[in-house]
Amino acid sequence: MTADATTTARTAPTVGELLRHWRAERRVSQLELALRAGSSARHLSFVETGRARPGEDLLSRLAEQLDLPIRERNTLFVAAGYAPAYPQTPLDAEEMAALGETLDDLLRAHEPNPALVVDGSYDVVAANRGVRFLLGELPPALATTPLNAIRLTLHPEGLAPRIRNLPEWRAHFLHRVERHLSLGAHPRLRAIHEEVLSYPVPETEERPRTPRSRTPRPRTPHPYALPLRIEAGGRELTFLSTATTFNTPLDVTVSELAVETFLPADRETAEALREALGPAWPD
Known part of the structure; x- marks a missing residue:
């Protein structure tokens, strides 16, 4: 394995890290996600810490409950050691x-x-x-x-x-x-x-409003x-x-x-x- 490949392997997120990231993005707890996906909070905790490897069915349910884009579902499957779940076909195929x-x-x-x-x-x-x-x-x-x-x-x-x-x-x-x-x-x-x-950005008469501005937005048609x-x-x-x-x-x-x-x-x-x-x- 080359040095570059080693670096890539070390820096690629694990399936547990990806799940924690997406839980944080969706603002859902381990318990809530586990219940939605038909699992247990303890098993999900083991998956996120690397003590357990999730099955493909569980990964599919977790991805569904987290509403992941298809590309990110593939990333999740690959991180867990599985083949991508969805194809990526070029438009000129x-x-x-x-x-x-x-x-x-x-x-x-x-x-x-x-x-x-x-x-x-x-x-x-x-x-x-x-x-x-x-x-x-x-x-x-x-x-x-x-x-x-x-x-x-x-x-x-x-x-x-x-x-x-x-x-x-x-x-x-x-x-x-x-x-x-x-x-x-x-x-x-x-x-x-x-x-x-x-x-x-060209200077114009119409400027974007700042969050602190209390000026009413101009009425438009x-x-x-x-x-x-x-x-x-x-x-x-x-x-x-x-x-x-x-x-x-x-x-x-x-x-x-x-x-x-x-x-x-x-x-x-x-x-x-x-x-x-x-x-x-x-x-």
Whole structure:
């Protein structure tokens, strides 16, 4: 065994350490988790301290009760000495062809509204014409494969200069990314997050509120959700965004896909999209 391999073996968390970590994240006691999983607090204590090895059935129940993402369930199984419980199939694999066609059809159905599919690192898997319209011409530094939605949105040469409520939207977007990071280890996502934090934030009239501020939030036409206000095609457009994921996914790759849609928040935006894109894909 090489020195690097030895270091990796020593620093990789044990199954007990992982269970303690996730219990702390979910704020659940040993007794409560043991009861939910059909075990005993004593046995769970032995597992967490390394005095007992959990069976695969118990691990599955513990992961279910802790509501672990599929990727983290695999990490738990591997730490206990078992094979991963779920496959991780590349999107370009033959068995994923039908999924790819379905996602393309879904994105087309959203037109002319912008819609895209991102993976667990916010890399763009697919996008429709509405997204291309919002992006416009990208500088070479950003037009690399894979395109990353975080970088495209917040980079000073990307969409950021055209987002009219950038401080609020940036704070919202980064908070969402940080929530994803808290769910597990995503090295690429973490690296992109750190990169984006280094971007300069342009000074605007709209500043994010601080926790201590008692100034009432300005009233907007959309008090129920934060809109994205962005300049595109020479007009200011306003969108409300949604994110959709698969129910009960059985593959790590599929579990981390999200369909992001941007719905017109007013009639002017809807009309601008129809005028710019029309009803069908170009030849």
